[in-house]
Amino acid sequence: MAQIDNFIAAKVDMIILNAADSKGIGPAVKRAKEAGIVVLAVDVAAEGADATITSDNTQAGELACKYISDRLNNKGNVVIINGPPVSAVQNRVEGCETEFKKHPDIKILSANQNAKGSREGGLGVMTSLLAANPKIDGVFAINDPTAIGADLAAKQAQRSEFFIVGVDGSPDGEEALKRKNSLFVATPAQDPQVMAAKAVEIGYDILQGKPAPTAPVLIPVTMIDKNNVSSYKGWTVK
Structure with a gap:
């Protein structure tokens, strides 16, 4: 202001x-x-x-969650790590949910936890989700910082049964994708x-x-x- x-x-x-x-x-x-x-x-x-x-944030959410659906053969437990109440985040989540709803065997375990679009928020929210859910197959994070935080939470919890998709194509996201041991596997890239x-x-x-x-x-x-x-x-x- x-x-x-x-x-x-x-x-x-x-x-x-x-x-x-x-x-x-x-x-x-x-x-x-x-x-x-x-x-x-x-x-x-x-x-x-x-x-x-x-x-095109709706497209970003659709692409990210189609990637998750395809990799899971349209069946599994997924979580959406949400973010601030701004149009970009809302459109990404809407696009993702539209894709997941096409597949009755995909179960969304959580979609309303706000990680504030940050690495720290992603770490905190994912830590809670891991404690509450013994089996997660795929994670959609609304941006790369959130996804990187979720990846750190998984490492701290010694969990590796799932993979994470973000949105951004940011420099930090690019670096994370190049790490062999990262659960962060894909991101629709903005320009x-x-x-x-x-x-x-x-x-x-x-x-x-x-x-x-x-x-x-x-x-x-x-x-x-x-x-x-x-x-x-x-x-x-x-």
Whole structure:
């Protein structure tokens, strides 16, 4: 909030933001727009923004959980490690649940525990889930930090009967995929460079008087796993 107010005071023409709370950021976005500033939301929707540019998070959830379903031959016990109440996380979980619901023999043991999108949260939530569930076959974590934390929890509990899929394709996720002893096996990769470039392009168009897109602009994700991570270019400038 304070950052946006500082930008308003500086009389900038455009703000590109990644909201921690899609609705909570609304009043600050309103103030910016009242000051004549174009506001673009990237990665996560922000209430009142002129345009939203995100990864196709529903696709990310679907791809991640299709990977899990396929690997389990559409049968087994799975957990979803949830996250903050923002659009990106909600869409990923919805996409995942849509995929799992196609398979009656897949049982979702838990889907509502918020690990806050962090490694520490993933460690804590997964530790609790391991204590409560003697048999887990697959884990969907809403992002790579959560997945890495869940992997650490498994190691501490000396459990290895399952595998973990995240979302991001982040540098830490890429490194984890390359580790042979990691239970973290796959992640639909986002492309932050493309998202940011698209936001600048759309913001410039709006400043030139062109209409803002009426629907979120969705950037497709790409599935990365242990088999193809060696050829993955990552988040660096391409």
